[in-house]
Amino acid sequence: MKNSAIKIVSSILNSKEFKNLKIYINKKTILFGIFIFFFFIIGYFLIKPYFYDYNSNVKLIENKIFKQFKVNTKISGDINYKILPSPRITIKKVSIKLEKKNEAISLEEISLFLPTFHNNKFKDLDFEEFLISNMSIQVYPNDFVDYFKFFTKIDKNKITLKNCKLFFFRRTKKQSFI
Numbered sequence: 001m002k003n004s005a006i007k008i009v010s011s012i013l014n015s016k017e018f019k020n021l022k023i024y025i026n027k028k029t030i031l032f033g034i035f036i037f038f039f040f041i042i043g044y045f046l047i048k049p050y051f052y053d054y055n056s057n058v059k060l061i062e063n064k065i066f067k068q069f070k071v072n073t074k075i076s077g078d079i080n081y082k083i084l085p086s087p088r089i090t091i092k093k094v095s096i097k098l099e100k101k102n103e104a105i106s107l108e109e110i111s112l113f114l115p116t117f118h119n120n121k122f123k124d125l126d127f128e129e130f131l132i133s134n135m136s137i138q139v140y141p142n143d144f145v146d147y148f149k150f151f152t153k154i155d156k157n158k159i160t161l162k163n164c165k166l167f168f169f170r171r172t173k174k175q176s177f178i
Contacts, residue, residue, distance in 0.1 A: 045117050049114060049125075052122045054089065057114075065127070068131050069127075071096050071159070074094070074096075075091055078093075079092075085113075087116060089116060091111050094110050095108075099150065105138065110132050111131040113131065132161050132162070134164070135163070136165045137161075137164055139169065
């Protein structure tokens with residue numbers, strides 16, 4: 001007896017087990033399933049960087065910061081990943097040099113924002129923004145012109161200073177400038 005593929009598929013769909021499944025499938029359950037699927041996909045991309053070992057790859061992170069933001073960094077503290085309020089890497093105890101001839105600026109904490117849907121490998125990780133917030137930064141007056149030139153020519157790379165206080169530091173005394 002010859003049966004076509006359409007007849008076989010229609011007989012399977014008309015079977016008793018599949019009719020019971022048809023009762024439970026409606027627009028609400030399909031939309032709920034799609035919502036749960038996207039929730040797990042977005043959750044996967046947000047939680048995956050949490051399992052990277054940042055502290056053992058300090059040199060790699062320093063090189064990525066230099067390549068992307070043109071800032072020499074020396075990381076001496078802990079590196080952590082935070083999901084909220086947005087995906088970011090927070091680095092404690094960092095010294096940065098904007099130009100090679102300038103003196104290093106010591107910072108307590110910086111944040112590197114990550115794109116939500118970034119590359120799968122740690123080595124391919126990119127940063128969206130370099131954020132320094134709520135810091136008191138000691139700046140040497142001799143290097144101020146170089147800092148000004150650096151921040152005016154770098155407009156593609158997002159280096160943001162938010163709620164920071166600049167202190168002009170002299171060898172003999174400290175003077176404040178806000």
